[in-house]
Amino acid sequence: MGFCRWLYAVTPPTKPVTYRRRRSPWLAVSTFALFASAKTVLAEQGAELSLQRIGNGNPVAGKQKSADERCQECHGAEGNSGDVRIPSHAGQYAGYLVKQLSDFKSGARSHEIMNVMAADLTQEDMADIAAYFASQKVMRGDRIADNPLAKNLFVNGDAARDLPACVSCHGENGKGKIADNIIYPVIGGQRRVYLRSQLTNWKLGERKNSPEAVMNKVAKSLNDDELNALVEYLSGL
Ligand code: HEC
Numbered sequence: 001m002g003f004c005r006w007l008y009a010v011t012p013p014t015k016p017v018t019y020r021r022r023r024s025p026w027l028a029v030s031t032f033a034l035f036a037s038a039k040t041v042l043a044e045q046g047a048e049l050s051l052q053r054i055g056n057g058n059p060v061a062g063k064q065k066s067a068d069e070r071c072q073e074c075h076g077a078e079g080n081s082g083d084v085r086i087p088s089h090a091g092q093y094a095g096y097l098v099k100q101l102s103d104f105k106s107g108a109r110s111h112e113i114m115n116v117m118a119a120d121l122t123q124e125d126m127a128d129i130a131a132y133f134a135s136q137k138v139m140r141g142d143r144i145a146d147n148p149l150a151k152n153l154f155v156n157g158d159a160a161r162d163l164p165a166c167v168s169c170h171g172e173n174g175k176g177k178i179a180d181n182i183i184y185p186v187i188g189g190q191r192r193v194y195l196r197s198q199l200t201n202w203k204l205g206e207r208k209n210s211p212e213a214v215m216n217k218v219a220k221s222l223n224d225d226e227l228n229a230l231v232e233y234l235s236g237l
């Protein structure tokens with residue numbers, strides 16, 4: 001986490017080191033191991049679902065690239081972030097990760113660190129890195145606190161103010177889904193402070209890259225108590 005702390009504490013103007021990817025002789029060995037483990041995940045989840053989750057990138061190349069590009073230092077070697085402000089990617093839909101990286105690259109989504117980190121990734125890099133993180137065991141929270149306010153909003157929404165239930169889009173326990181070609185990301189088990197910053201950004205209109213501004217509408221109708229309750233609830237799932 002050394003680089004990560006440093007970059008996070010100091011405003012990062014550029015990527016500090018340019019790592020060029022080189023094929024290591026070890027790759028052949030680790031390739032085999034990783035394909036074996038990706039296959040286990042495939043077998044566990046059902047091949048079709050897994051392909052949907054992992055997309056068409058190469059998880060083996062993605063493992064190496066995400067190490068070379070230093071993504072793992074902040075997002076965790078297996079995509080589980082050790083910092084509540086930094087999102088986990090473990091088991092996140094690859095298509096969602098690629099969309100976010102493209103949005104950081106184009107500026108459609110702003111974040112001073114991630115705009116720099118995404119700047120020189122090619123489409124292939126994005127697909128490979130996303131496939132690697134997506135093939136990991138899905139992120140999971142550990143605090144199952146009773147939270148009736150949040151649970152009710154999550155499961156039922158609130159028809160009186162046209163607030164759809166989160167579960168209708170983000171799936172059971174917020175583990176995400178793909179429906180009608182829209183990817184609803186995993187939010188259950190996501191890091192707590194990151195979730196709060198995203199809901200706040202959607203609410204203030206500082207993040208506006210969701211299809212038809214759906215998340216801006218959702219977040220705008222939440223008051224602060226509800227937003228905080230949802231953050232506690234979701235991060236524990
Ligand atoms: C110095 C720490 C740091 C490094 C290095 C880093 N990230 Fe990030 N990343 C972050 C933070 C912080 C956010 C949250 C951005 C926000 O609040 O909008 C983020 C967000 C993201 C997101 C959006 C996740 C979501 O759920 O919407 C993706 C995808 C991502 N990073 C991928 C990468 C990739 C790929 C690399 C390597 C090329 C990388 N990151 C390197 C800190 C980092």
Ligand code: HEC
Binds near residue numbers: 099153230
């Ligand atoms: C009508 C569908 C829909 C509903 C209802 C919905 N969401 Fe979303 N949400 C999305 C989509 C689509 C995205 C991905 C946006 C993008 O591609 O950038 C998203 C993204 C998010 C993110 C960002 C995840 C990340 O990793 O950055 C959070 C947090 C979130 N939603 C929370 C919620 C909560 C909490 C609720 C219920 C109060 C909710 N959503 C209801 C469709 C929905």
